[in-house]
Amino acid sequence: MPLGEADWEAAEPTEDVLTHVREVLSMDPAHAYRVQDFFRDTAPSAPDAFDLLNTLLDALEQRTSRERSEAVVEAALETLVYLGEAEKRIANVEDGAVAYYRIDAA
Incomplete structure (x- = not known):
């Protein structure tokens, strides 16, 4: 169902997933992250604490499965690359080959 002008104006603006992923990578440019790292829960006091899954869900105002969310984050990371x-x-780690991403510090 399309959104009319009044409903569009009433809807809350949000940032795109790419912006959120870039922000997470920029918080600690010396480290590289797997897609799964974006979904870990860390203590709020930890220096690299973030829970991107909740951030994404809040930003997108939708409930999606973890698998779909991981695909969205991976697409954002691949776009940044x-x-x-x-x-x-x-x-090459214990579980096999794993892709890691980090912000280009150059």
């Missing part, structure tokens, strides 16, 4: 704003590396 494409734009040259982030780096991507594949690390």
Whole structure:
């Protein structure tokens, strides 16, 4: 169902997922993150504390499955790599090959 002008004006503006992902990467440019790292819960007092899943859900004002949310975050990360704003590396870890992303500090 399309949104009319009055409903559009009443709707709350939000930032895009790409902006939120960029902010998380920029908080600690020395570290690289897996997609799953964006969904971890850390103590609020931890220096790298964030819970991007809640941020995304609040920003998007929708309830989605974790799998869909992970796909959205991965797409945002891949877009940042494409734009040259982030780096991507594949690390061979215990569970196999895992993609890590970090903000391009160069």
